Amino acid sequence: xxxxxxxxxxxxxxxxxxxxxxxxxxxxxxxxxxxxxxxxxxxxxxxxxxxxxxxxxxxxxxxxxxxxxxxxxxxxxxxxxxxxxxxxxxxxxxxxxxxxxxxxxxxxxxxx
Amino acid sequence: xxxxxxxxxxxxxxxxxxxxxxxxxxxxxxxxxxxxxxxxxxxxxxxxxxxxxxxxxxxxxxxxxxxxxxxxxxxxxxxxxxxxxxxxxxxxxxxxxxxxxxxxxxxxxxxxxxxxxxxx
Numbered sequence: 001x002x003x004x005x006x007x008x009x010x011x012x013x014x015x016x017x018x019x020x021x022x023x024x025x026x027x028x029x030x031x032x033x034x035x036x037x038x039x040x041x042x043x044x045x046x047x048x049x050x051x052x053x054x055x056x057x058x059x060x061x062x063x064x065x066x067x068x069x070x071x072x073x074x075x076x077x078x079x080x081x082x083x084x085x086x087x088x089x090x091x092x093x094x095x096x097x098x099x100x101x102x103x104x105x106x107x108x109x110x111x112x
Numbered sequence: 113x114x115x116x117x118x119x120x121x122x123x124x125x126x127x128x129x130x131x132x133x134x135x136x137x138x139x140x141x142x143x144x145x146x147x148x149x150x151x152x153x154x155x156x157x158x159x160x161x162x163x164x165x166x167x168x169x170x171x172x173x174x175x176x177x178x179x180x181x182x183x184x185x186x187x188x189x190x191x192x193x194x195x196x197x198x199x200x201x202x203x204x205x206x207x208x209x210x211x212x213x214x215x216x217x218x219x220x221x222x223x224x225x226x227x228x229x230x231x232x
Contacts, residue, residue: 035223042116042205042223043156088155099144099169102221104155 003027006089006105013079013112021087021108022073029091032065032072033102037086046087047074079112086110114140116208118224125196126232133191133227135206141186142208146221147179150203162189196231203228 006023013019023032031050035043047058049065049072056063062075076083089105115138125131135145143164148156160181162168168181178200180192189208193200205226 040203040226040228042118042207042226044223045221099161099163101146101158101161102156103158106155109153 004089004091004103004105006108008108010109011111015079015081015112017079019076019079019110020073022071023089023105024071025091028069029093031092033090033092034063034074035088035090037088043088081112084110084112114210114222116206116222116224118206118227120227121225122228124230124232127197128195130192130194131196131229133204135189135208135224137187137208140210142210143186144209145183145189146207147181147191148205150205156205193229198231201229201231
């Protein structure tokens with residue numbers, strides 16, 4: 001099945017530093033998404049990417065969809081304590097019929 | 113914004129009993145809902161896709177007789193873990209799709225807060 005390789009697995013950074021994480025896949029995805037999950041909560045969508053090469057920002061967050069549609073990165077600038085959590089990349093594909101499904105990366109644990 | 117709730121938020125049960133988890137879309141109608149399972153420090157794994165009024169589509173390796181899914185209305189889907197055992201202990205998360213574009217888009221899928229199941 002399709003797998004997303006996400007790195008790094010964890011990061012320890014100082015407040016104010018910039019953060020970068022990425023995801024790669026051997027498969028092409030229609031859409032790439034980045035989520036943040038706080039402990040004991042469901043994931044919350046941060047950024048969605050639809051077009052190859054697309055660069056999208058959401059406040060201090062910036063994400064890009066790779067030109068091959070097989071990779072993406074997420075940058076967080078000037079990190080603050082509330083950025084702590086697990087960040088997941090996810091790819092959206094057609095799963096059969098008219099259904100779409102998400103495949104998640106293994107996550108990056110960010111500690112500030 | 114679109115809000116999805118889950119009930120209960122946590123449950124502890126004895127081995128061999130069945131547990132029902134509810135997923136509700138509070139302010140929109142969801143023709144499609146998804147059920148995920150997440151083990152500690154691991155990723156979310158899709159278990160099944162649930163379409164209103166039809167049978168759920170289960171992912172490979174997920175036992176449909178053990179994880180019963182019912183999507184009886186446009187705002188409610190339920191997951192029943194039958195004859196639960198300790199290895200079923202996990203964090204179960206649902207999501208609901210608004211489907212406003214007429215086809216699935218990642219930004220139309222909203223996640224519930226999850227249900228922590230512990231089987232003793």
